[in-house]
Amino acid sequence: MWAIFDSPQVRTFHKGRLCLLGDSAHATSPHYGQGAGMAVEDAYVLSSLLAACASPSDIIHAFDAYDYVRVPRALRVTSMSREHGKVMDMEGDAIGDDLEKLAEELDSTVRWIWNEDLEAHLGKAMKKFQIDGKL
Numbered sequence: 001m002w003a004i005f006d007s008p009q010v011r012t013f014h015k016g017r018l019c020l021l022g023d024s025a026h027a028t029s030p031h032y033g034q035g036a037g038m039a040v041e042d043a044y045v046l047s048s049l050l051a052a053c054a055s056p057s058d059i060i061h062a063f064d065a066y067d068y069v070r071v072p073r074a075l076r077v078t079s080m081s082r083e084h085g086k087v088m089d090m091e092g093d094a095i096g097d098d099l100e101k102l103a104e105e106l107d108s109t110v111r112w113i114w115n116e117d118l119e120a121h122l123g124k125a126m127k128k129f130q131i132d133g134k135l
Contacts, residue, residue, distance in 0.1 A: 004029045004085070006078050013071060014063040021046055026074035031085035034077055034113055042070055045122055049129055058133050065129035069121050077113060084109060 006029045013025040022039030049062035087105055090097040095105055 006082060009075055009079070011071065012067050013074075014067060017059055017063075019046065019063045019066065021070075025070075026078055028074075028078040029081045029085055031088055032077060032081045032110065032113060034081070037113075038074055038077060041073075041116070041118060041121075042066075044118060045070060045125055048122055049125060052126065052129060058129075061129050061133035064132055065125040068128045069125040073116070073121075080109065 005027065007025070007027045010026075013020045021042035023035055025042065026038065028035055028038070046062075046066050049065055050059070053059055053062055087095055087102065087109075090102070095101045
């Protein structure tokens with residue numbers, strides 16, 4: 001038995017000109033195995049937004065656009081990973097130790113993470129960045 005910690009639910013990953021990504025922004029339990037993957041997604045979105053900045057004043061708009069798409073996704077992974085751990089420990093309410101139900105659950109719950117269209121995700125962030133920054 002060991003302690004497993006994850007991050008509290010937050011509304012933003014930045015304050016002023018300081019912006020966090022990966023585990024520093026949204027540490028999660030290991031049950032989905034997505035910590036590193038989420039950090040790479042964060043880096044992809046954030047670096048693309050920062051590359052679009054034309055001046056230092058655009059940075060805050062980039063951070064806001066990053067939050068707009070990354071916070072909801074990261075919080076969903078964090079909260080669902082905790083629940084996924086219960087299923088993996090065969091303590092899920094409707095699943096218990098039924099291996100067929102467990103296999104179905106595992107297959108269906110991870111697909112939403114794997115099938116994220118990162119180009120669309122980035123496009124949504126870029127649109128917000130352009131609207132907020134009036135670029």
